[in-house]
C-alpha cells in the first residue's frame with residue numbers, strides 16, 4: 254500500500270494552478286516519482302486535466318513517471334561534460350540499457366536521468382550511480398561499470 | 413474604420429484594436445498562417461505570418477500584433493519571404509514525405525505552404541520522429557509523424573470542448589502531441605467529436621476509416637449490404653457538388669451508392685422522426701411528473717460521452733430515446749429481418765453520417781444484441797466522397813434512384829436535425845402537437861438572434877409556456893448548464909446539445925476545409941429541403957403509423973415502449 258499524498262495536498266489549500274509545479278516537486282521528493290494514480294489525484298484536487306499535468310510535467314527533465322531502478326544513473330550533460338563527449342556516453346547508455354532518459358529498464362535494474370552540471374567539471378565527463386561518481390569516462394570504462402553492476406546484482410540475487 | 417496604416421505603400425483602413433492579420437485579410441492580402449485560429453487568442457507560435465514593419469528591427473507576427481497609428485507594413489519583402497520559406501523548410505525537415513499515401517493528399521496545408529514558398533528540395537535533414545501512430549480509438553486516428561506541432565487540435569480540444577484528451581508532451585525535439593501517459597485515445601477522455609481532425613492542417617489526425625471493411629463486405633457478397641443515409645449527408649453533398657435542393661436530391665446519393673455496390677439504400681430520415689417523437693414524448697412525461705431541470709437531447713454521441721465522463725449527475729436528465737442511427741440499425745437487424753424472413757447476420761448495415769462520433773456510438777455495448785451489432789460500419793461524409801471518387805461517379809450526371817422500401821420518406825423535421833437548433837424546434841413542435849388544446853392554436857417558435865452561441869425560445873400551448881434552448885460546443889454547453897443551475901432557473905424544459913459548433917452542419921465527419929460559410933450553406937440546404945417536404949412534422953409522417961402497427965404485432969418487440977430506448981452509465985477515464 255502506498256502512503257497517501259493527502260498530507261502534501263493539504264499544504265496547498267488554495268488549489269491554484271500555480272501550485273502545480275511545487276506540488277508535483279514535493280510529491281516527487283517524497284515518493285521518488287509521479288505515478289498515474291498520483292497525477293489523477295492531483296488533477297482532481299487542482300481541477301486540472303491529467304493530460305495537462307502530464308504535459309507540463311514532461312516539459313521538465315526532473316519529473317519521473319515510474320520508480321527508479323536499483324541503480325539510478327545520472328549522466329551530466331553540463332557544458333564541460335558535453336564538450337568532453339557526454340552525448341556519446343548517453344547514446345551508449347541508451348543503446349546498452351535500451352531505455353531513454355527518464356525511463357527504467359524492464360528488470361528494474363537501471364534507470365537513467367540526464368542532469369545539468371553537477372559542479373565537478375574538472376573530472377568531465379562523468380556519471381553518478383546511487384551517490385557514487387565515475388569520472389573521466391570513456392566508452393570502455395562505461396561498459397565495464399555496467400557489467401560489474403550486472404554481476405554484482407546477480408550475486409546479490411543468487412545468495 | 414478608425415484610422416489608416418500603410419501596407420505595401422498604399423493606405424488601408426483599419427479598426428482600433430484589431431490585429432494586423434485581420435486588417436490585411438480584409439484587404440485580400442494573403443498572409444500564410446499555421447497556428448492561427450479564428451476566434452481563438454493568438455499564440456504567435458509558428459511565426460509563418462511574419463511581416464516587416466518599418467522601424468522595427470525584428471519581423472513581427474501579424475496574427476498577434478495589433479494595428480498601430482502610422483504603421484508602415486510590408487508583407488512581401490525578400491526578408492519576409494525568406495523567413496517564411498525557412499520556417500516551412502524546417503517543418504519539412506522531419507516530415508515523412510509520404511504524401512502520395514496520405515489521407516490529406518491534395519488537401520494539406522503543409523503541401524500548400526511548400527508550394528507557395530516554392531520549396532523544391534529538402535534543405536534540412538532531421539531525424540523522423542519515432543512516435544507510433546495511435547489507432548486505438550473508434551473514431552480518430554493519430555499519426556504523430558505528420559504533426560507540425562501547430563497546436564490547433566490541442567486548443568480546440570481544450571478550449572472549445574473542455575476535454576483536453578490530447579496535449580503537448582515533453583519539449584524541444586522530443587515534443588509531440590499525445591494523450592495522457594501515452595496511453596492511447598481509447599482510454600483517454602476523448603469524446604470522439606472529431607473537431608481536432610477538422611482543424612489539423614496535415615494528415616496527422618484522420619478518421620478511423622471504415623471504407624475497407626465496407627468495400628470488403630460489398631466484394632464478398634456473403635451478406636446483403638444495406639446503406640442508410642442521414643439527410644444532413646445529402647445536404648452536405650449537395651453543398652459540395654453544387655446540386656440544387658430538389659425533391660429527389662437524396663435519390664442522387666442513393667443512385668451513387670447503388671453504383672458503389674449497395675444492395676439496398678434507405679433514407680435514415682424516418683428514424684429521425686421516430687427519435688423526435690420519442691424525445692417529445694419523454695419531455696411531455698417529464699413535464700407531467702414535474703421533474704426537476706430540463707431534459708437534454710442525447711442524439712449526439714460525443715455530448716453523451718462527455719456527460720458520462722464529466723457530468724454523470726446529468727445522466728438521469730438525458731433522453732433515453734436512441735439516436736436516429738441506432739434506431740435505424742435496430743429496425744434493420746430486428747423488425748426488418750423478420751419482414752424479409754432472413755437472419756440478422758446475413759445483413760451488413762452501413763450508416764452514412766456527418767460525424768465520426770457515430771463510429772463510437774455504433775461500437776457501444778448497448779448497441780449490440782447477442783453478438784449482432786445494430787450498425788456494422790459508419791462512413792463519414794469524407795469517406796463517402798472518397799468512395800464516390802474511387803468509383804468514378806459524377807453525382808451531377810446521375811439518374812435519381814428512389815430509396816428502397818419500406819423506409820421511404822421522412823418529414824421536414826428530419827432535416828432539422830442537420831443543424832443547431834433544429835432538434836429543439838422539432839421536439840417543441842411535437843410537444844405542441846401532443847398538448848395543444850384546440851386546432852385553432854398554431855405552432856409559433858421564434859428563433860431569436862444569436863445570444864453568444866446559445867439560444868432560447870419560448871413555446872406557448874394553451875395557458876402554459878415552455879422553454880427550449882440549444883447550444884453547440886461542449887464549453888458553451890457546460891457553461892450554459894452551470895448558469896441554469898446557478899440562477900436556479902426552472903423555465904427551461906428542453907436543451908438541445910450538440911458537441912460540434914453549429915451542430916451536425918459543422919460535424920466532425922464533414923468535408924475538411926476551413927471556410928466558415930460552409931456550415932451555414934449546409935443549413936440553408938436543409939431548410940430549403942424542409943420547405944419542399946411532403947410532411948411538415950414528425951407526427952405527420954404517415955408511413956410511421958404503418959410501421960408502428962407492424963411493430964406492435966412483431967414477435968421481436970417485447971415492449972414497444974422501450975424498444976427504441978437505451979441507457980447510459982458513468983465512465984471512468986483518464987481525465
Ligand code: SF4
Nearest residue numbers: 569602603605606608
Ligand atoms: S475527438 Fe474531440 S475530444 Fe477527442 S481528441 Fe479530438 S477534439 Fe478532443
Ligand code: SF4
Nearest residue numbers: 559560562563565612
Ligand atoms: S496533430 Fe495536427 S492539429 Fe495537432 S498539433 Fe499536430 S499538426 Fe497541429
Ligand code: FES
Nearest residue numbers: 329331334370373
Ligand atoms: S558539466 Fe558536467 S560536471 Fe560540470
Ligand code: FES
Nearest residue numbers: 447456458459475
Ligand atoms: S499564424 Fe501567426 S504565429 Fe502562427
